[in-house]
Amino acid sequence: MTATLRLSALLKITAFRRIWLVGLCTSVARWLDMLVVGVFAFETTGSPFLVALLAVLRFAPLAIFGPIVGTYADRLRPRLLLGAGLWVAVITSGTVAVLFFLDVVAYWHVALATFISGLIWATDLPVRRRMLGDAAGDSNIATAMSLDSASNNATRMIGPLLGGGIYYWLGAGGAFALSAALFVIAALILMRVAVSRAVGVPTEPLTRVLKGFQEAAVYAYRDRNILCVLLVTIVFNVWGFSFLAMVPVIGGGEFGLNAGWVGVLVGVEGAGAFCGALLVAFNIRGRGFRQLFFFGTISHLTLVFVASWLGDAVPFAVLLFLIGVAAAGFTTMQSTLVFTLAPPEMRGRLLGLVVLCIGAGLVGNINTGLMGELFGGSTAIRIIAIEGLIPMIAIGFYWRELWIRAPRQL
Numbered sequence: 001m002t003a004t005l006r007l008s009a010l011l012k013i014t015a016f017r018r019i020w021l022v023g024l025c026t027s028v029a030r031w032l033d034m035l036v037v038g039v040f041a042f043e044t045t046g047s048p049f050l051v052a053l054l055a056v057l058r059f060a061p062l063a064i065f066g067p068i069v070g071t072y073a074d075r076l077r078p079r080l081l082l083g084a085g086l087w088v089a090v091i092t093s094g095t096v097a098v099l100f101f102l103d104v105v106a107y108w109h110v111a112l113a114t115f116i117s118g119l120i121w122a123t124d125l126p127v128r129r130r131m132l133g134d135a136a137g138d139s140n141i142a143t144a145m146s147l148d149s150a151s152n153n154a155t156r157m158i159g160p161l162l163g164g165g166i167y168y169w170l171g172a173g174g175a176f177a178l179s180a181a182l183f184v185i186a187a188l189i190l191m192r193v194a195v196s197r198a199v200g201v202p203t204e205p206l207t208r209v210l211k212g213f214q215e216a217a218v219y220a221y222r223d224r225n226i227l228c229v230l231l232v233t234i235v236f237n238v239w240g241f242s243f244l245a246m247v248p249v250i251g252g253g254e255f256g257l258n259a260g261w262v263g264v265l266v267g268v269e270g271a272g273a274f275c276g277a278l279l280v281a282f283n284i285r286g287r288g289f290r291q292l293f294f295f296g297t298i299s300h301l302t303l304v305f306v307a308s309w310l311g312d313a314v315p316f317a318v319l320l321f322l323i324g325v326a327a328a329g330f331t332t333m334q335s336t337l338v339f340t341l342a343p344p345e346m347r348g349r350l351l352g353l354v355v356l357c358i359g360a361g362l363v364g365n366i367n368t369g370l371m372g373e374l375f376g377g378s379t380a381i382r383i384i385a386i387e388g389l390i391p392m393i394a395i396g397f398y399w400r401e402l403w404i405r406a407p408r409q410l
Contacts, residue, residue, distance in 0.1 A: 010144055016135040018193045020148060023128055025186035026086070026120075027152045029093070029179040031159025033117060034058070035266050036167055036175040037110050038248040039259045044107060048249045048377060052369025054114045055245040056362045059237070061118035063359025078127045079193055085120045086187040092116045093180035100173030113176075125335065125358070126351040131193070133339050133347070141339040142289070149332040150277030153324070156270025164263015216349035219342075226350065228399040229293070229337050233357040235395070236297050236330050239388025242364035243304050244269070247320075249377035255313040268317045272324025273331065280332045289333050289340070290402050294395070296329015301388045308382035 011017050034055075041051045096113045099105040129148065136144035166175045220226045244266065251262040280292065303326055307319035334354065342350050364384070371380035396402065 019132045022186045022190050024151050025182045027155035028159045029182040031156050032163035035160040035163040040172050042248050048372030049369040052245045052365045055365035057115040058118040059359050059362035061122045062355050065122045078131045082127045085123045089120045089183040093176050097173050097176035125355050142336050145336040146280050146332045153273035153277045157267040160263040160266035164260045168260040225341050230357050231395050234360045235391050237358050237361035238364035239384045240300050242368045243381040246377040269320040269324040272321035273328050276325035276328025277332050292329040293333035299326035301385050305385035308378045
C-alpha cells in the first residue's frame with residue numbers, strides 16, 4: 001500500500017480523525033501562546049532570562065507530572081483526562097485574555113498561565129497520542145505518528161504566524177482569546193470520541209502509580225533501545241529545542257524586528273519541520289527509524305551552531321527552515337519508536353517517561369536564558385549547540401543497535 005493510501009485509510013477512521021483534529025487545535029494554540037508570551041516578556045522586561053523563564057515554567061509540569069499522567073493513562077479512560085485538561089486550558093486562556101483587555105495584566109499572570117499550559121501539554125503524549133495510536137492500530141503506527149507529527153510541525157508554522165500577526169494588530173489579549181477559542185473547539189471534538197481501552201492493558205488500583213512508574217523505569221533501563229530514545233529526548237530538549245526561546249531575543253534585539261516578523265522567523269522553523277515530517281510520512285518503509293531519530297537530532301544541533309554565526313535575518317531564516325527539517329527526524333520517530341518497541345501494557349507509562357525527559361527542557365531553558373543574559377542570544381545558541389553535540393556523540397557509541405539496519409523491522 002502506498003503512503004497516500006495509508007494516510008487516506010487512517011483519516012477514514014472516525015476516532016483517529018477526531019483525535020488528530022484535537023491535536024491540531026491544541027498545537028496551534030500552544031505554539032501561538034509560546035510566541036506571544038516570549039514577545040510580551042521581552043518587550044515588558046527586556047531580559048532574555050525572563051523570556052527563557054517562561055519556557056522553564058512551561059516545561060516544569062512535564063518533568064513533575066509526566067510519569068504520573070503516563071501511569072494514569074494506562075488505568076483511566078484517557079478521554080476523561082484529556083477533556084479535563086482542555087477545559088482548564090479554556091478557562092486559563094480566557095482569563096488571561098480578559099486581563100489583557102482590561103489592561104491589568106502583569107508578568108506573573110502570564111507566568112502562571114504558562115505553567116498551567118505546561119500541565120495541559122503533559123497530557124498530550126501519554127494520553128492523546130496514546131489514544132491516537134490505539135485508534136490507528138499497531139500496523140499503522142509509523143504512518144499515524146508521522147501524520148500527527150507533520151500536522152504538529154505545521155502548527156509550529158501557523159501558530160507563530162497567527163500569534164505574531166494578532167499580537168501586532170490586536171495585542172496579546174486577542175492572541176489569548178483565539179487560544180481559548182481553539183481549546184473550546186478541541187474539547188467539543190473530543191466529546192464525540194469514543195475510544196476503548198487497548199487490549200491487554202490491565203486495570204489496576206490508582207494507588208499503584210509509584211510502582212507503575214518504577215516498572216517503566218526498570219523496563220527502560222533494561223532495554224537499550226528505549227533507554228537511548230529517552231537519552232536522545234533529554235539531549236534534544238535540553239540543548240536542541242531550547243534554542244527557540246532565544247529567537248524572540250535574536251529577532252527583536254539583534255535584528256530589530258517587530259512582533260509580526262519575529263512570528264515569521266519562528267514560523268519558518270515550523271515550516272521546515274512540517275516539510276521534513278511530510279517527507280518522512282511519504283517515505284516510511286518500516287526500517288531506519290532509529291537512524292532517522294538519531295541523525296536528525298545530530299543534524300539539528302549542528303545547524304543551530306551554524307545559524308548562531310549569521311548576523312542577518314534572511315540567512316538566519318533559511319537556516320531556521322533547515323533546522324526544522326532536521327528536527328522532523330526526531331519528532332516523527334520519538335513516539336513511533338516507543339510504540340513499536342514496547343508492549344501495549346507499557347506504552348502509557350513509557351510515554352510518561354518520555355514526557356519526563358521532555359520536561360528536562362526546563363534545565364535547558366534555564367541554561368539558555370543565563371547564556372543569553374550573559375552573552376546575548378546568538379552566542380547563547382552557539383554554546384548550547386556545542387554542549388548538546390557532546391552527549392549525542394557518546395550516545396552514538398553506546399547505542400549499538402543504531403548501526404544495525406534491519407531490512408524490514410526494528
